[in-house]
Amino acid sequence: xxxxxxxxxxxxxxxxxxxxxxxxxxxxxxxxxxxxxxxxxxxxxxxxxxxxxxxxxxxxxxxxxxxxxxxxxxxxxxxxxxxxxxxxxxxxxxxxxxxxxxxxxxxxxxxxxxxxxxxxxxxxxxxxxxxxxxxxxxxxxxxxxxxxxxxxxxxxxxxxxxxx
Amino acid sequence: xxxxxxxxxxxxxxxxxxxxxxxxxxxxxxxxxxxxxxxxxxxxxxxxxxxxxxxxxxxxxxxxxxxxxxxxxxxxxxxxxxxxxxxxxxxxxxxxxxxxxxxxxxxxxxxxxxxxxxxxxxxxxxxxxxxxxxxxxxxxxxxxxxxxxxxxxxxxxxxxxxxxxxxxxxxxxxxxxxxxxxxxxxxxxxxxxxxxxxxxxxxxxxxxxxxxxxxxxxxxxxxxxxxxxxxxxxxxxxxxxxxxxxxxxxxxxxxxxxxxxxxxxxxxxxxxxxxxxxxxxxxxxxxxxxxxxxxxxxxxxxxxxxxxxxxxxxxxxxxxxxxxxxxxxxxxx
Numbered sequence: 001x002x003x004x005x006x007x008x009x010x011x012x013x014x015x016x017x018x019x020x021x022x023x024x025x026x027x028x029x030x031x032x033x034x035x036x037x038x039x040x041x042x043x044x045x046x047x048x049x050x051x052x053x054x055x056x057x058x059x060x061x062x063x064x065x066x067x068x069x070x071x072x073x074x075x076x077x078x079x080x081x082x083x084x085x086x087x088x089x090x091x092x093x094x095x096x097x098x099x100x101x102x103x104x105x106x107x108x109x110x111x112x113x114x115x116x117x118x119x120x121x122x123x124x125x126x127x128x129x130x131x132x133x134x135x136x137x138x139x140x141x142x143x144x145x146x147x148x149x150x151x152x153x154x155x156x157x158x159x160x161x162x163x164x
Numbered sequence: 165x166x167x168x169x170x171x172x173x174x175x176x177x178x179x180x181x182x183x184x185x186x187x188x189x190x191x192x193x194x195x196x197x198x199x200x201x202x203x204x205x206x207x208x209x210x211x212x213x214x215x216x217x218x219x220x221x222x223x224x225x226x227x228x229x230x231x232x233x234x235x236x237x238x239x240x241x242x243x244x245x246x247x248x249x250x251x252x253x254x255x256x257x258x259x260x261x262x263x264x265x266x267x268x269x270x271x272x273x274x275x276x277x278x279x280x281x282x283x284x285x286x287x288x289x290x291x292x293x294x295x296x297x298x299x300x301x302x303x304x305x306x307x308x309x310x311x312x313x314x315x316x317x318x319x320x321x322x323x324x325x326x327x328x329x330x331x332x333x334x335x336x337x338x339x340x341x342x343x344x345x346x347x348x349x350x351x352x353x354x355x356x357x358x359x360x361x362x363x364x365x366x367x368x369x370x371x372x373x374x375x376x377x378x379x380x381x382x383x384x385x386x387x388x389x390x391x392x393x394x395x396x397x398x399x400x401x402x403x404x405x406x407x408x409x410x411x412x413x414x415x416x417x418x419x420x421x422x423x424x425x426x427x428x429x430x431x432x433x434x435x436x437x438x439x440x441x442x443x444x445x446x447x448x449x450x451x452x453x454x455x456x457x458x459x460x461x462x463x464x465x466x467x468x469x470x471x472x473x474x475x476x477x478x479x480x481x482x483x484x485x486x487x488x489x490x491x492x493x494x495x496x497x
Contacts, residue, residue: 032213036195036197058370059220059221061189062188062224065195067197071201077205080203084202086197092189
């Protein structure tokens, strides 16, 4: 796969894109919503170019896709011990350093979600040799929310992948 | 426990490595992501999963051609059915059919190759590596519109562009040709990167023209480099027993051998052997090379005489070259 011209690609995806929002799930007044988007470069009326996110419905290999997961507490009691887990989807590679989430500790797995650690501690073992894991080898991402999520509050986390 | 974990890791990496080598994600693949949230409310642990965020992979049309010969292919002038080898790769992510065309009339060279006598473009049929024009494993002649290579994403096809070379070309002359492979998806070949072709992808997804504009052009070249060795043997002088120049029993004949290597390239281990006819007796110690005396023994110098044969070894000779003249004498019995 060759890297694709981002501008051309984004403008195209912009034309193609339909809604990719999944409706929020709710349980005990806790909601969870997952969205896939791409960044599109748009030109504003005054000729300025800026990046805008649009839901992705279709994309070609090489496209960078942003997954954003929003969790909310619609109940009356605070929610604690919040841990959010997202697999890096099949046929995509995690983009190094792209996982974000306010007030969270972020760890990654390279063994299909069995164990999690910070990037500096992730190792790949093969033929009795150990080497640091590459971001493209991450299989899962885990966000551990610090403290409690108060009633009526929501927060979100995000990461990026490139379609292989 | 620990051992089991190691094995699982090994299996996982193996899978990853194999997918990393593979081609782009196939067109029409659905990529889906489901998030899981674990939490506690009022001390009661629970979890929920999100609905999947998903999208479909569109088809990307991209193609590459590489010329496989390490350098210009050596040919003689004239020559027949000399091939250049190319590899066509579908670097897109869906099945794609490509048409092929050659162009003999490129500039920047000394001559134009012409289409080969037995066929102009061949497709490797996989029966026997390398180019065969005939025999049980003969490769397939390419017929546009009939057997256009149809490749899956990441698939490759070896192609032979087969040429004849005209006569009377000087050594060192080069001839260029190009091969073009074009996607047969309507509207794809030559289109601006990013052009979307609605419904033209596999399974009805859209096809997107990639950076290669769904077309690849690759040059290849020939070089005239016929290396030939010519040996000219002459009689340099005859001295008869009466100090005349007649050829009669007892006459001593001086022979001269001049070796010329023409064309280009290197002739390795170039050895000249000259068996004497039975009616001649070698004149001992008479070999000279470039006027310098040589011993008859097989030793450090490059000439010897044994078994009624004069042998001179010139080693590796880079063409073109005219080698130092060999002389020796023999007496007519």
